[in-house]
Amino acid sequence: MSGAAPVAYSVGELARIAKVTVRTLHHYDGIGLLTPGGRTPAGYRRYEEADLERLRQILFYRELGFPLEEIAAILDDRSVTATEHLRRQHELISARIGRLQALAAAVEDALEAEKMGIQLTPEEKFEVFGPDYQESWEAEAERKYGGTSPWEESRRRTRGYSKADWARIKEQADGLNARLAAAVTAGVPAGSEAAMDLAEEHRQQIVAHYYDCGYEIHRGLAAMFVADPRFTATYEKLAPGLARWLHDAILANADRAE
Numbered sequence: 001m002s003g004a005a006p007v008a009y010s011v012g013e014l015a016r017i018a019k020v021t022v023r024t025l026h027h028y029d030g031i032g033l034l035t036p037g038g039r040t041p042a043g044y045r046r047y048e049e050a051d052l053e054r055l056r057q058i059l060f061y062r063e064l065g066f067p068l069e070e071i072a073a074i075l076d077d078r079s080v081t082a083t084e085h086l087r088r089q090h091e092l093i094s095a096r097i098g099r100l101q102a103l104a105a106a107v108e109d110a111l112e113a114e115k116m117g118i119q120l121t122p123e124e125k126f127e128v129f130g131p132d133y134q135e136s137w138e139a140e141a142e143r144k145y146g147g148t149s150p151w152e153e154s155r156r157r158t159r160g161y162s163k164a165d166w167a168r169i170k171e172q173a174d175g176l177n178a179r180l181a182a183a184v185t186a187g188v189p190a191g192s193e194a195a196m197d198l199a200e201e202h203r204q205q206i207v208a209h210y211y212d213c214g215y216e217i218h219r220g221l222a223a224m225f226v227a228d229p230r231f232t233a234t235y236e237k238l239a240p241g242l243a244r245w246l247h248d249a250i251l252a253n254a255d256r257a258e
Contacts, residue, residue, distance in 0.1 A: 190248035
C-alpha cells in the first residue's frame with residue numbers, strides 16, 4: 001500500500017489558512033522568502049506542508065518586527081535546528097510579553113490618571129471655594145512646599161477629587177469653622193479640652209483629605225495662622241480673635257498628644 005499523497009495548497013487556500021493576502025504570498029515568492037514547493041501543469045503555485053510551516057515561522061518573526069531580509073537569514077541558517085528555533089521563539093515571546101505588560105501597565109496608569117485627574121475650572125473653584133479664593137495661592141504654595149512629602153501626597157490625592165468631592169470637603173471645613181467661631185465667641189479657653197478637641201478635628205481633616213499632618217506640621221500651620229496676614233484675615237472674618245485662639249488650641253493639642 002502506498003502512503004497518502006502529500007497535501008498541497010493553492011495560493012488562495014494558503015492565504016486563507018494563514019490569514020494573509022495572495023499578494024503577500026506572491027511578494028514572498030518574488031523575493032525568494034517563501035517559494036512554493038511545486039507547480040501545477042498549468043504553472044500555478046502549489047504549497048506543501050513544509051511551505052506552510054515556513055510561512056508560520058515567517059509570520060511569527062514578522063509579528064515581532066523582524067525585517068524580511070533578517071527573517072530569510074534566520075530561516076535559511078541550516079545550523080539551527082527546529083528545537084532551537086522553538087526555544088528562540090519562546091524567549092522572544094517571553095520578552096515581548098514582558099514589554100507588552102509594562103506597556104499595558106503604563107497605559108492603565110495613564111487611563112487612571114485621565115479618569116481620576118478631574119481638575120476644577122477657575123469658575124468651579126470660585127463656586128466651590130468662594131470669591132476670596134485666588135489661583136495665585138496654588139503657585140505660591142508650590143514654590144514654598146513643592147517637592148516635600150506632604151506636598152507630593154496632597155497632589156497625588158487631590159488629583160482625583162471631583163467637584164462633588166471638593167464641595168463635600170468644603171462643607172466639612174465650613175462646619176468645623178462654624179464650631180471654632182462659636183467656641184471663641186463663647187469664651188471657651190484655648191487650652192481647654194473642648195478647644196483641643198476642635199484643634200484635633202482640624203488636624204484630622206487635613207489627614208483625611210490631604211496628607212499625613214503630624215503634630216509638628218500642625219504646629220507649623222498654626223504659626224502661619226498668626227504670621228501670615230491672609231490666614232489671619234480668613235479666621236478673623238469668622239470671629240474676632242479666632243486666628244490666635246486656633247493657634248493656641250493647636251499648640252495645646254500637640255502638647256497633649258506628645
